[in-house]
Amino acid sequence: MRITIDSEVCIGSGQCALTAPGVFTQDDDGYGTVQPGSEDGAGDPMAREGARACPVQAITIADD
Template sequence: MRISIDSGVCIGSGMCALTAPDVFTQDDDGFGTVLPGKEDGAGNPLVKEAVRGCPVQAITAGE
């Protein structure tokens, strides 16, 4: 599963980092980002929850 965050849509709510801190973090400006090496999701079951929980649907996860 390939994970990405659209930086043009992200509002920096931090829900992704709170939901799946092993995969997501926030950059220096407070916007969500995928941790280096975690772009494939590594089978983390919380990634789908983070996608659903994003208030502006900035996160995509797919093949």
């Protein structure tokens, strides 16, 4: 799977990082980012839950 966050849509609520801190974090401005090395999401079963927690649906998970 491949995880991306649309920075134009993200509002920085932090729900992704709270739900799946092993996959998501927040940058210096408070917007969601994918943890380095976690772009494929394979290592954390909470990746999809973190995406679902986004209130503006800025996170996309695509199955390869």
